[in-house]
Amino acid sequence: MAQDDSIFIGASRKPDDSYQRPEELLLKYGNRHGLVTGATGTGKTVTLQILAEGFSNAGVPVFCADIKGDLSGIAMMGEAKDFLTARAQAIKLDPYEFQEFPVIFWDLFGEQGHPIRATVSEMGPLLLSRLMNLTEAQEGVLNIAFRIADEEGLLLLDMKDLQSLLANIAERAEEIGARYGNVTRPSVGAIQRSLLVLEQQGGNHFFGEPALKIADIMRTTRDGRGAINVLAADKLMMNPRLYATFLLWLLSELFEVLPEVGDPDKPKLVFFFDEAHLLFDEAPKIVVDRVEQVVRLIRSKGVGVYFVTQNPLDVPETVLAQLGNRVQHALRAYTPREQKAVKTAADTFRPNPDFNCATAITQLGTGEALVSTLEVKGVPSMVQRTLIRPPASRLGPITPQERQKLINESPVAGQYDQTVDRESAFEMLQKKALDAQKAQEEAQQANTGGGSGWTIPGFGNDAPSSSGGRNTGNAPRPRTSNRQTVTEAALKSVVRSVGSSVGRALVRGILGSLKKGF
Numbered sequence: 001m002a003q004d005d006s007i008f009i010g011a012s013r014k015p016d017d018s019y020q021r022p023e024e025l026l027l028k029y030g031n032r033h034g035l036v037t038g039a040t041g042t043g044k045t046v047t048l049q050i051l052a053e054g055f056s057n058a059g060v061p062v063f064c065a066d067i068k069g070d071l072s073g074i075a076m077m078g079e080a081k082d083f084l085t086a087r088a089q090a091i092k093l094d095p096y097e098f099q100e101f102p103v104i105f106w107d108l109f110g111e112q113g114h115p116i117r118a119t120v121s122e123m124g125p126l127l128l129s130r131l132m133n134l135t136e137a138q139e140g141v142l143n144i145a146f147r148i149a150d151e152e153g154l155l156l157l158d159m160k161d162l163q164s165l166l167a168n169i170a171e172r173a174e175e176i177g178a179r180y181g182n183v184t185r186p187s188v189g190a191i192q193r194s195l196l197v198l199e200q201q202g203g204n205h206f207f208g209e210p211a212l213k214i215a216d217i218m219r220t221t222r223d224g225r226g227a228i229n230v231l232a233a234d235k236l237m238m239n240p241r242l243y244a245t246f247l248l249w250l251l252s253e254l255f256e257v258l259p260e261v262g263d264p265d266k267p268k269l270v271f272f273f274d275e276a277h278l279l280f281d282e283a284p285k286i287v288v289d290r291v292e293q294v295v296r297l298i299r300s301k302g303v304g305v306y307f308v309t310q311n312p313l314d315v316p317e318t319v320l321a322q323l324g325n326r327v328q329h330a331l332r333a334y335t336p337r338e339q340k341a342v343k344t345a346a347d348t349f350r351p352n353p354d355f356n357c358a359t360a361i362t363q364l365g366t367g368e369a370l371v372s373t374l375e376v377k378g379v380p381s382m383v384q385r386t387l388i389r390p391p392a393s394r395l396g397p398i399t400p401q402e403r404q405k406l407i408n409e410s411p412v413a414g415q416y417d418q419t420v421d422r423e424s425a426f427e428m429l430q431k432k433a434l435d436a437q438k439a440q441e442e443a444q445q446a447n448t449g450g451g452s453g454w455t456i457p458g459f460g461n462d463a464p465s466s467s468g469g470r471n472t473g474n475a476p477r478p479r480t481s482n483r484q485t486v487t488e489a490a491l492k493s494v495v496r497s498v499g500s501s502v503g504r505a506l507v508r509g510i511l512g513s514l515k516k517g518f
Contacts, residue, residue, distance in 0.1 A: 005265070007054030009047075009327070009371055011091035012384035015354050019092060023386045025051070025325055027058055027266040029374035031299050033322055034306040035315065037345065038329020043367045045070050047327050048272055048308055049391045052228050055270045056101050061218045061226040064272035065233040065247070073394035074228060075103035075406055084390040087367065091387050099392040102221045103228045104410050105403060108246065109205050112232035113407060114416045116246075117208045120156040121149070123249055130287050131203075131245040132194035141187045144180045145169055154425035158208040159199055161425035166192055168429050201239045206246065209420045214257045216412050218269050227411075237275070244278040248291065251305065255294050258301040268302030276307035277314030292318045312345045313337070320348070324374045327388075330364035345370075349383035360385055 006024040014020045025034075036051075038044045049071060052062045066072055078084070078098040088096035105113030120128070125146045129139040145165050149156050156162055169176055170188040177183045195203075219227040236243045251271065261268065273279065280288060295305055299322075307315055307323065311331070315323075326348065333339045346358035349372050360370060364385075371386040398406075407413065 004058075007051065007058065008093075008389060009050070009054075009373075010369075010386045010388040012371070012386045019090070020384070022091075023371045023373070023384055025054070025373045026375070027060070028263070029324065029378060030055065030060065030270060031264070031267040031302055031304040032324040032374055032378065033295060033299065033304055034325035034327070035312065035320070035323040036306060036308045036327045036329075037310065037312050037331070038369070039310055039332050041366065042329035042364070043369070043388060044308055044310075044329055046367065046391060046395070047329070047369065047388055048274070048306075049074055049393065050389055051306070052270075052272070053099070053101060053392055055267070056226045056228050057099075058266055059220055059224050059226050060267050061220065061229070061269050062272065063217050063229040063231070063250070063269065065231045065236075065243075065274045067233050067237060067274050069232075069234055069397040070395075071230055072103075072105070072232075072398045072403065073396050074101050074230070074391070075105075076100050076394040076398055076402065078391060078393050078395065081395075084395075087387065087390045091389055093389055096390070097392060101228050101393055102225055103230055103406060104217075104219070104412060105230050105232060105407055107232040108236055108242075109202055110417070111235070112403060113230070114410065114412055115205065115419075116212050116231070117206060117210065117416065117419075118246075118249060118253075119209060119211050120158065120162050120207050121146070122211060122253070123207070123245075126286065126290070127245050127249055127252070130248075130283070131241055132191070132198060133241070134191065134194065137184075138187050138190050138194075140181070141169075141183055142191060144176065144183060147180065148176065149425060154428055155423075157424040158421070158426075159195060159204050163192060163195060164426045164429045166195075198242070201242060202235075203242060206242070209422065210416055212250075212416070214253060216415070219411060233274070240275075240278045240281075243275075244281075247273055248279060248287070248294075251294050251298065252290070254303055255298045255301060258298075258303065260300050261302040262300060264302045267304045270304040270306065272306045272308055274308040276309040277311070280314065280316060288316055288318070292316070292322070295319055295322050311338075311341045312348065313341045324378070324380060326370075326372050326380075328361060328370040330366075330368070331361050333362050350380045352383050355385065357383060 005028065006026050007030075009023045009025055012020040012023050036044055036047050045068070048064060052064055052071075052074060055062050064071065077100040080098070085096065088094070106116050107113035108116050123131075125139065125142045128134075129142055134142065145162070146156070148154070148169065149165055154161070154165060156165065166188050169183060170185050173183045173185060173188070217227075217229045221227065233243060236246075254269065254271070258268065279291060283291075298305065306325075307319075309315065312320065312328075328345050328349070331338065331342050331345065333342045342358050342361050345361055349357055349370065351357060357370065364370070367388050369386055369388055370383050372380050372383045375381045
């Protein structure tokens with residue numbers, strides 16, 4: 001059984017499949033990060049669930065993504081079932097007690113949890129470029145846009161702020177290019193089109209205010225348990241790039257906001273990154289370098305990062321080297337890539353002379369895993385074949401009614417539900433444009449002496465000649481042509497458009513009167 005300074009993961013087995021010893025994760029090494037891998041259906045989600053339960057009971061807040069909806073059951077008390085009771089007996093979990101956990105539900109779209117928002121300026125040009133898959137030239141223009149926003153005091157809060165700024169930059173391309181380098185309208189247009197695609201994929205729900213406060217995902221309850229923040233990600237997974245960029249942004253925010261704490265007795269927060277391969281798929285080197293930097297340095301902030309994915313090859317070696325606590329569920333080895341993944345996973349463990357690690361990985365049953373955690377002095381333990389403990393909370397999803405009840409009773413209820421749209425770049429640039437237009441109109445009015453600025457011959461707007469109407473000197477001579485004037489042509493067009501004979505007679509009468517005056 002786990003002590004106050006550790007989390008009980010399960011029990012390892014001897015070569016004859018008999019009970020050997022409890023396998024635990026020491027809380028003091030919980031911020032040394034971890035990896036949970038395995039093929040679909042091998043028990044990764046349950047492992048994530050029991051780790052989240054353990055950290056919560058130890059007073060450590062947790063943030064995790066719920067890809068399929070199964071993880072939501074952690075908010076409800078578990079129920080006794082034969083296969084769960086049998087597993088508890090096999091690993092000598094006595095007593096096997098059921099428990100519900102303090103859960104806060106979040107959702108970028110605000111449908112299955114409290115909305116999560118970030119401002120455009122908080123996201124920054126690097127992550128936005130990654131999110132929109134911009135070219136190097138387009139990323140350069142976006143960096144210039146952020147620089148101009150800083151210099152001119154333009155707040156970039158939501159997507160319309162950035163759209164307005166980009167339109168302004170396109171109009172000032174020559175002026176801005178002279179200061180910062182070439183800014184082309186095609187590059188600006190490409191960014192604007194990418195923003196439109198992002199908006200259609202739901203990005204407009206994410207960017208805005210009120211922005212998420214990091215303190216709200218680091219709550220503890222009155223009885224000392226850590227809150228488990230569950231991000232509803234089933235709909236979010238329809239846009240994998242938004243999902244991965246959001247979680248990377250959250251990690252970066254944690255890294256920038258939290259103070260240095262060294263090596264605490266237990267983590268300040270544990271972060272589970274499910275479907276971790278989405279973070280690295282087609283990611284440019286600068287993004288991978290950023291992830292490696294954050295993972296390497298955020299440990300000293302007291303934050304543990306646990307990647308959950310199907311294949312250990314999904315995580316770059318530079319990041320993989322930072323992950324000290326490992327739970328490896330079964331892998332299949334039917335293709336050359338799968339065989340390479342099995343060998344990679346086996347080679348990362350401290351060998352156990354009792355069994356062949358590579359062979360064992362392909363033979364593990366559901367809810368069984370190879371486990372190696374950091375022991376005294378941070379040394380990895382010898383890998384053990386382990387039966388994972390059953391969860392104390394409910395297996396499977398909760399109902400929509402149960403979810404809504406928990407959302408209504410949440411400690412952050414009402415704080416993020418309504419969008420706040422304060423004055424920012426969109427409003428400021430709009431005001432500048434109106435002021436400039438007004439100034440231009442006033443200038444034109446002053447130049448024309450208050451007149452309308454245009455005349456029609458024969459309607460009294462012609463400037464009178466100094467000779468009382470006679471043509472003298474270089475003054476233009478009166479027209480004697482029989483060709484119709486602009487006014488006559490316009491009025492005759494009206495005649496043709498009038499349907500009734502009475503209407504035509506009236507208009508002809510007016511036309512005749514006017515012609516006599518010409």
